Amino acid sequence: MELQNFILVLDILGTVAFAVSGVLVAMEKRLDLFGVLIIASVTAIGGGTLRDLLIGTVPVSWMLQPEYLLTIIITVVVAILLQGRLASLRRSLFLFDTLGIGLYTIVGIERGLAAGLSPGICIILGTMTASFGGVLRDTLCNEIPVIFRKEIYATACIAGGALYFLLEALGVPGFWTYLGGILAVVLIRLVAVKFRIALPNIYRGRE
Amino acid sequence: MELQNFILVLDILGTVAFAVSGVLVAMEKRLDLFGVLIIASVTAIGGGTLRDLLIGTVPVSWMLQPEYLLTIIITVVVAILLQGRLASLRRSLFLFDTLGIGLYTIVGIERGLAAGLSPGICIILGTMTASFGGVLRDTLCNEIPVIFRKEIYATACIAGGALYFLLEALGVPGFWTYLGGILAVVLIRLVAVKFRIALPNIYRGRE
Amino acid sequence: MELQNFILVLDILGTVAFAVSGVLVAMEKRLDLFGVLIIASVTAIGGGTLRDLLIGTVPVSWMLQPEYLLTIIITVVVAILLQGRLASLRRSLFLFDTLGIGLYTIVGIERGLAAGLSPGICIILGTMTASFGGVLRDTLCNEIPVIFRKEIYATACIAGGALYFLLEALGVPGFWTYLGGILAVVLIRLVAVKFRIALPNIYRGRE
Numbered sequence: 175m176e177l178q179n180f181i182l183v184l185d186i187l188g189t190v191a192f193a194v195s196g197v198l199v200a201m202e203k204r205l206d207l208f209g210v211l212i213i214a215s216v217t218a219i220g221g222g223t224l225r226d227l228l229i230g231t232v233p234v235s236w237m238l239q240p241e242y243l244l245t246i247i248i249t250v251v252v253a254i255l256l257q258g259r260l261a262s263l264r265r266s267l268f269l270f271d272t273l274g275i276g277l278y279t280i281v282g283i284e285r286g287l288a289a290g291l292s293p294g295i296c297i298i299l300g301t302m303t304a305s306f307g308g309v310l311r312d313t314l315c316n317e318i319p320v321i322f323r324k325e326i327y328a329t330a331c332i333a334g335g336a337l338y339f340l341l342e343a344l345g346v347p348g349f350w351t352y353l354g355g356i357l358a359v360v361l362i363r364l365v366a367v368k369f370r371i372a373l374p375n376i377y378r379g380r381e
Numbered sequence: 382m383e384l385q386n387f388i389l390v391l392d393i394l395g396t397v398a399f400a401v402s403g404v405l406v407a408m409e410k411r412l413d414l415f416g417v418l419i420i421a422s423v424t425a426i427g428g429g430t431l432r433d434l435l436i437g438t439v440p441v442s443w444m445l446q447p448e449y450l451l452t453i454i455i456t457v458v459v460a461i462l463l464q465g466r467l468a469s470l471r472r473s474l475f476l477f478d479t480l481g482i483g484l485y486t487i488v489g490i491e492r493g494l495a496a497g498l499s500p501g502i503c504i505i506l507g508t509m510t511a512s513f514g515g516v517l518r519d520t521l522c523n524e525i526p527v528i529f530r531k532e533i534y535a536t537a538c539i540a541g542g543a544l545y546f547l548l549e550a551l552g553v554p555g556f557w558t559y560l561g562g563i564l565a566v567v568l569i570r571l572v573a574v575k576f577r578i579a580l581p582n583i584y585r586g587r588e
Numbered sequence: 589m590e591l592q593n594f595i596l597v598l599d600i601l602g603t604v605a606f607a608v609s610g611v612l613v614a615m616e617k618r619l620d621l622f623g624v625l626i627i628a629s630v631t632a633i634g635g636g637t638l639r640d641l642l643i644g645t646v647p648v649s650w651m652l653q654p655e656y657l658l659t660i661i662i663t664v665v666v667a668i669l670l671q672g673r674l675a676s677l678r679r680s681l682f683l684f685d686t687l688g689i690g691l692y693t694i695v696g697i698e699r700g701l702a703a704g705l706s707p708g709i710c711i712i713l714g715t716m717t718a719s720f721g722g723v724l725r726d727t728l729c730n731e732i733p734v735i736f737r738k739e740i741y742a743t744a745c746i747a748g749g750a751l752y753f754l755l756e757a758l759g760v761p762g763f764w765t766y767l768g769g770i771l772a773v774v775l776i777r778l779v780a781v782k783f784r785i786a787l788p789n790i791y792r793g794r795e
Contacts, residue, residue, distance in 0.1 A: 200529075207580040208536065209529025223435070228637070230646030232437030237502045254583050295651045309728070314516070316525045318730045322614075322623025329622065373621040376668050407736075414787045415743065416736025430642070439644030444709045461790050521723070523732045 188274020297335035334359030395481020504542035541566030602688020748773030
């Protein structure tokens with residue numbers, strides 16, 4: 175499989191996973207069909223939209239590539255039909271979600287480089303691309319964003335982004351730089367979740 | 382009355398109605414004068430601002446056309462003075478609000494077309510223009526947006542937008558295309574509210 | 589000290605104060621390290637980011653000037669280390685915060701003028717630059733923004749902005765126009781807080 179196709183498959187899987195995570199939160203809040211669709215869309219494309227706005231890529235990406243919205247609509251319909259059984263898919267969804275985060279991080283970095291930004295800012299842009307959709311989802315559903323509270327999520331994005339620039343500085347070819355960055359994000363998150371590794375506690379005294 | 386004047390009147394009425402809906406929510410939360418003014422402004426111009434940002438029309442519209450902000454300021458002052466009697470105006474306000482939604486939908490579509498976007502994306506842009514102000518109002522007031530929960534609001538925008546493109550494809554002249562789209566949004570919403578038509582329930586089992 | 593250096597010092601102090609106010613709110617919500625960092629950043633650069641997006645200055649300022657993010661990161665680390673003693677610094681922080689608001693207001697106005705906007709819109713832009721960071725901080729932490737409820741905050745920004753344009757119209761040289769605007773914001777806020785001056789109550793009947 176060529177790199178372009180590989181990326182496309184990951185991108186679609188990531189969009190599906192983000193959309194489903196939006197559907198799950200929205201249904202917990204008993205939103206109606208339109209509300210569920212909006213929360214799913216915002217979760218899946220919110221990060222990329224913020225990125226595009228901040229660097230000035232307008233009209234934003236999803237307006238020019240309808241396949242994202244189509245993927246989201248189909249995902250929402252299927253997720254609503256399968257609602258009773260979504261719980262049993264939780265493991266696969268977690269994997270898609272993690273792949274999506276890895277991919278979105280690296281995509282965000284590449285867009286930042288294309289806009290002439292420095293590596294540090296590009297890593298922030300990649301982390302935003304991967305995480306802002308979930309922040310919007312939780313804010314619109316009137317919750318404090320979950321990634322501000324417990325997931326070692328952004329840390330994985332930052333580490334993967336740093337590896338990307340390290341590999342590039344070492345002269346590794348584009349394909350492997352890309353793949354290395356994504357895999358680092360995925361592995362760090364999987365290991366952190368499996369061994370319940372969290373960010374160090376910053377609060378003094380009894381918890 | 383010419384089309385331009387007709388649109389201007391609708392636009393002012395829509396701005397007034399949206400601003401008042403912001404005042405009502407903000408006063409329920411006991412915000413101070415500044416808070417009420419901000420929520421009214423965000424409700425009235427939030428949708429158009431998001432639209433302008435996403436397609437890259439900057440500075441955004443209200444920065445170049447001060448009549449919107451003037452309308453909002455006057456509306457807020459009058460609404461605060463009349464606060465005891467706003468309830469008795471509820472029916473007129475609902476009508477203005479519905480006219481505003483119809484107009485904002487079609488304005489959003491025309492801006493999308495001017496930016497070279499496809500019909501499907503233009504309809505989404507029109508729906509956003511009409512509904513995002515209310516979403517921002519509710520989010521800033523710490524509520525889950527009401528249109529995610531019960532109003533058949535976006536559905537009316539989407540149907541009106543679809544009619545607009547249908548009329549255009551049939552070769553109907555610009556004025557009637559415009560008017561047909563607005564009227565479709567208005568009628569669908571009025572009928573839906575009168576007969577309590579809602580989106581189909583997506584939840585299985587007991588409610 | 590030259591104007592440029594003076595502004596730079598104020599800017600850094602303002603960024604520190606805004607970042608600390610973000611840390612305080614985020615730690616009250618028991619966010620993790622990443623959450624605290626995000627809320628601090630959003631508080632410090634949210635207003636400028638919104639301003640840049642609305643007038644079309646992209647990539648937004650903080651992407652091109654890494655000193656803001658560095659200041660924020662150092663501030664967050666120091667604030668977490670000193671957490672028990674932050675309360676005793678409350679007075680200094682309030683002063684920095686007020687200086688920051690004054691400065692951000694005038695910076696926002698100057699960016700608006702550079703974009704060719706009218707004085708009224710520039711004052712709004714300055715007020716946004718100074719206050720939107722706090723709005724975002726509170727919204728993300730699931731609170732109704734504090735400036736919508738009690739602080740005579742925006743009023744100080746608007747008055748300082750008006751003085752700026754008045755001085756300019758009187759032919760006062762740039763340096764004094766700049767300084768006059770900042771000082772007006774600072775003094776109005778200090779006096780309002782000291783004498784508990786608030787906006788007039790807009791609610792009828794018993795409170």
